[in-house]
Amino acid sequence: xxxxLPLVLLATPLFWGQAIFAQADLQGIxxxxxITPLERPADLAGKPTFTPEEAAAYEKQVVERNNVDHRTGxxxxxxxxxxxxxxxxxxxxxxxTRRTSLIVDPPDGHLPALTPEGQKxxxxxxxxxxxxxxxxxxxxxxxERCILWATAGPPMLPGPYNNNFQIIQTREQVVILNEMxxxxxxxxxxxxxxxxxxxxxxxxxxxxxxxGKTLVVDTTNFSDEYSFRGSDRNMHLTERFTRTTPDxxxxxFTVDDxxxxxxxxxxxxxxxxxxxxxxxxxxxxxxxxxxxILAGARAADKKNPK
Amino acid sequence: xxxxxxxxxxGLGLLVSAAPMWxxxxxxxxxxxxxxxKLHGVVTKMEWINPHAWIHIDVKNPDGTVTSxxxxxxxxxxxxxxxxxxxxxxxxxxxxVDGYQSKDESNKMNGRDITFxxxxxxxxxxxxxxxxxxxxxxx
Numbered sequence: 001x002x003x004x005l006p007l008v009l010l011a012t013p014l015f016w017g018q019a020i021f022a023q024a025d026l027q028g029i030x031x032x033x034x035i036t037p038l039e040r041p042a043d044l045a046g047k048p049t050f051t052p053e054e055a056a057a058y059e060k061q062v063v064e065r066n067n068v069d070h071r072t073g074x075x076x077x078x079x080x081x082x083x084x085x086x087x088x089x090x091x092x093x094x095x096x097t098r099r100t101s102l103i104v105d106p107p108d109g110h111l112p113a114l115t116p117e118g119q120k121x122x123x124x125x126x127x128x129x130x131x132x133x134x135x136x137x138x139x140x141x142x143x144e145r146c147i148l149w150a151t152a153g154p155p156m157l158p159g160p161y162n163n164n165f166q167i168i169q170t171r172e173q174v175v176i177l178n179e180m181x182x183x184x185x186x187x188x189x190x191x192x193x194x195x196x197x198x199x200x201x202x203x204x205x206x207x208x209x210x211x212g213k214t215l216v217v218d219t220t221n222f223s224d225e226y227s228f229r230g231s232d233r234n235m236h237l238t239e240r241f242t243r244t245t246p247d248x249x250x251x252x253f254t255v256d257d258x259x260x261x262x263x264x265x266x267x268x269x270x271x272x273x274x275x276x277x278x279x280x281x282x283x284x285x286x287x288x289x290x291x292x293i294l295a296g297a298r299a300a301d302k303k304n305p306k
Numbered sequence: 307x308x309x310x311x312x313x314x315x316x317g318l319g320l321l322v323s324a325a326p327m328w329x330x331x332x333x334x335x336x337x338x339x340x341x342x343x344k345l346h347g348v349v350t351k352m353e354w355i356n357p358h359a360w361i362h363i364d365v366k367n368p369d370g371t372v373t374s375x376x377x378x379x380x381x382x383x384x385x386x387x388x389x390x391x392x393x394x395x396x397x398x399x400x401x402x403v404d405g406y407q408s409k410d411e412s413n414k415m416n417g418r419d420i421t422f423x424x425x426x427x428x429x430x431x432x433x434x435x436x437x438x439x440x441x442x443x444x445x
Contacts, residue, residue, distance in 0.1 A: 069419070069427075071418075071419070075339040075340070075342060075406070076334065076339045078339070078406070078418050079333050079334050079337050079338075079339045079406050079416065079418070080333060080334050081418070082333045082380065082416060082418070083378070083379050083380050083405075083416060083417050083418060083420075084379075084417065084418075084419060084420055084427070084428070084429075086384070086385070086388075086427065086428070086429040086430075087379055087380025087381065087384055087385070088380065088384065089383075089384040089387065089388075133335070134335070140332075140335075141332070143331075144331050144332065146357065161380065161381050161383065161384045162381060162383055162384075179383065279382075279383040279386055279387070280356070281356045281357065281381065281383060282355070282356045283356055283357045285355055285356060286353065286355030286356055286357065286358065286359075286360070287357060288358075288360065288378075289331040289336050289357075289358065289378070290331075292336045292408050292409070292410060292412075292414060293331070293332070293335045293336045293409075295408075295409075295410035295412070296335070296336060296338075296408060296409025296410040297335075297409070298410070299409060299410045299411060300409065
């Protein structure tokens, strides 16, 4: 006798061991690409939102400006813009709220000032990086070293390409796979505490919980070497994910770091469902540029011995 | 209406200032702005690797000898997402690369502008793409 499972049962997520989410289903592949900048441009001071017509004009202007196929005639700028437009995958639209910055608090749309201590640390780090820029890989940015990418986070922000992340969810954990540098965060939802204070991680230690239908992810224990817009090891990052429509997720984050910033700040971005797949970004595998940068510096050393 | 909008935009000071065009790597540290190059070559292979793809070309010199060059591009993820495959740039394709030589003076350059010899863009159709909260949805 053949046991035949009804097709309707086979199609049921429960049959396949997937959770039926009482809180909210955040699963899917999402894109956060947008032209809206983190901070409000200086020329939009006092203008928190666009009208629809202004947003359309702004989008047109930024897309034209971002087109790197338009060369400036300046060799330094040509080198800095790297390569043709077809390699880039930036957003082309302002955020749906038509806000002129992703930062919603402070209301002026700008990062709060660094504390004197935070400013001193940022200055010292910048000076060290300039002084040791080509001594070895340690003097290069974490992105060039394929360790972290500035927009991959946490927190996650749009960048020039790979603006995609995937959320996979069970009752016990949420996993966020970010295409940039193919980072994966496994976030426990079991109420367990953060790791001990002396344990420091590149992307911090994330713990999640539900606030109604919003997933809240708290991240602490950041590495001393990680700095997000001036943050330090004491950053407490709170990310909130809310499914606002079947195709939209509201992603908000608050940075609370009293030793780095004079007050907490919050940004908000609506991300949209997008087609997969997420592609692997095996950064170390083909990172010839690191060798090229250092080889270029050694060639210069030979020409101009110190 | 158009004039009105233009005036409103001007009033808002919407002449956006230049944003940083950062790619994965500081190309300024890797390539030399004082060494511009324009090479006409034949593709021998393309490395579809991250963080940046590399296109290998053979360039015929005036004396008949051939020099191999490597040309740095961007992340192949974007090309894949736009439907390009490893067959999109087969060996034997003639291309023109306008860019800058690497600072270590090896036969490497950035592919600042890559076109076919007749001026057509190498990968057409990707400019200005990118999802947005309003425009890119699978529904």
